[in-house]
Amino acid sequence: MTRGGGRGAASRLDESDVRIRPGRGTRPRSKRRPEHADATEAMVVGVDRGRWTCAPDDDPELRVVAMRARELGRTPVVVGDQVGLVGDVSGGEDALARIVRVAERSSVLRRTADDTDPYERVVVANASHLVIVTALADPVPRTGFVDRALVAAYAGGLEPVLCLTKADLADPDEFAANYAALDLTVVVTRADEDPAALREVVAGRVSALIGHSGVGKSTLVNQLVPDADRAVGEVSGVGKGRHTSTSAVALALPDLDGWVIDTPGIRSFGLAHIAPDDVVAAFGDLAAAIEECPRGCGHLGPPADPECALDAEVAAGRLSPARKEALRRVLEALRTPAWET
Numbered sequence: 271m272t273r274g275g276g277r278g279a280a281s282r283l284d285e286s287d288v289r290i291r292p293g294r295g296t297r298p299r300s301k302r303r304p305e306h307a308d309a310t311e312a313m314v315v316g317v318d319r320g321r322w323t324c325a326p327d328d329d330p331e332l333r334v335v336a337m338r339a340r341e342l343g344r345t346p347v348v349v350g351d352q353v354g355l356v357g358d359v360s361g362g363e364d365a366l367a368r369i370v371r372v373a374e375r376s377s378v379l380r381r382t383a384d385d386t387d388p389y390e391r392v393v394v395a396n397a398s399h400l401v402i403v404t405a406l407a408d409p410v411p412r413t414g415f416v417d418r419a420l421v422a423a424y425a426g427g428l429e430p431v432l433c434l435t436k437a438d439l440a441d442p443d444e445f446a447a448n449y450a451a452l453d454l455t456v457v458v459t460r461a462d463e464d465p466a467a468l469r470e471v472v473a474g475r476v477s478a479l480i481g482h483s484g485v486g487k488s489t490l491v492n493q494l495v496p497d498a499d500r501a502v503g504e505v506s507g508v509g510k511g512r513h514t515s516t517s518a519v520a521l522a523l524p525d526l527d528g529w530v531i532d533t534p535g536i537r538s539f540g541l542a543h544i545a546p547d548d549v550v551a552a553f554g555d556l557a558a559a560i561e562e563c564p565r566g567c568g569h570l571g572p573p574a575d576p577e578c579a580l581d582a583e584v585a586a587g588r589l590s591p592a593r594k595e596a597l598r599r600v601l602e603a604l605r606t607p608a609w610e611t
């Protein structure tokens with residue numbers, strides 16, 4: 271999806287919590303209703319306490335505040351959602367429109383607070399790319415976060431990109447080597463240089479940025495969208511009238527025809543809603559080895575899975591032990607699904 275035009279007018283986003291229901295797809299169904307054929311098509315760019323800020327497709331610089339129409343029920347509406355608006359869509363100070371439908375999503379980024387949390391949060395809808403932002407130092411980079419974000423990206427239909435920040439503090443090669451065997455775009459940035467490679471990634475697209483607090487996400491967003499005015503280096507929630515990173519917001523890229531969605535810095539990336547197969551699918555570099563596993567192998571290694579082919583491949587020196595361990599760490603953590611706790 272390619273969107274463009276407007277800028278600024280950011281507002282706070284509340285992630286939408288939906289209880290995970292075992293055995294039922296959580297993909298939202300289209301709410302298209304013929305009686306709203308004249309509705310204004312718009313993209314949600316921010317959410318704040320029951321009010322959604324939307325950018326109309328035919329006037330993307332306008333910001334229309336809307337509430338959810340009763341007929342929508344509990345359908346979650348998040349940043350990136352494509353919605354139909356009726357009512358006062360003038361964008362005037364006291365104008366209030368109603369969201370009467372939410373289009374079927376092309377992608378959904380979901381996470382849970384931890385691996386047993388029964389409520390999944392829909393972080394962003396319809397982003398084509400997920401930029402996983404990791405600092406090379408300060409804070410020290412952790413593969414666990416990247417691995418989990420990769421799982422969520424693939425499961426949600428987003429193409430992941432690894433963005434390694436603060437390259438002035440550490441060499442990117444060592445950390446990037448973890449992902450060398452994955453077909454993954456890696457960009458390296460530093461605050462004192464223009465993020466040209468990242469610009470190329472986000473141009474003409476809708477990209478969501480995600481990362482731990484302090485990795486330099488706001489710094490990046492300010493480089494990509496100079497008038498974004500994202501607060502840098504502030505502790506979340508104590509902004510003085512500026513936007514702190516306690517909320518997500520879609521910002522139009524100037525001249526690049528696309529949007530970046532800045533999401534709040536997060537502490538942990540829970541995957542309670544993810545099935546083991548979807549975890550394995552995110553470790554594409556292990557797929558060939560896993561094909562050799564016996565039927566029903568859970569890939570956890572002995573004693574649960576004594577014949578897991580990953581062990582043989584590592585022993586033969588054909589596979590990185592770190593990647594095997596990385597997969598097992600996520601699988602182990604998810605062994606008790608949320609609905610069984």
Ligand SMILES: Nc1nc2c(ncn2[C@@H]2O[C@H](COP(=O)(O)OP(=O)(O)OP(=O)(O)O)[C@@H](O)[C@H]2O)c(=O)[nH]1
Pocket residue numbers: 435436437438439459460461462481482483484485486487488489490501502503504506514515534535
């Ligand atoms: N040395 C160095 N410091 C950086 C770089 N980018 C950002 N920083 C610093 O890292 C700190 C955190 O940067 P932010 O951009 O606020 O990070 P954030 O990820 O948005 O953090 P939250 O707002 O907590 O989510 C600030 O003190 C920045 O000045 C970089 O490339 N190099």
Ligand SMILES: [Zn+2]
Pocket residue numbers: 560563564567568569570575577578579580
């Ligand atoms: Zn196995």
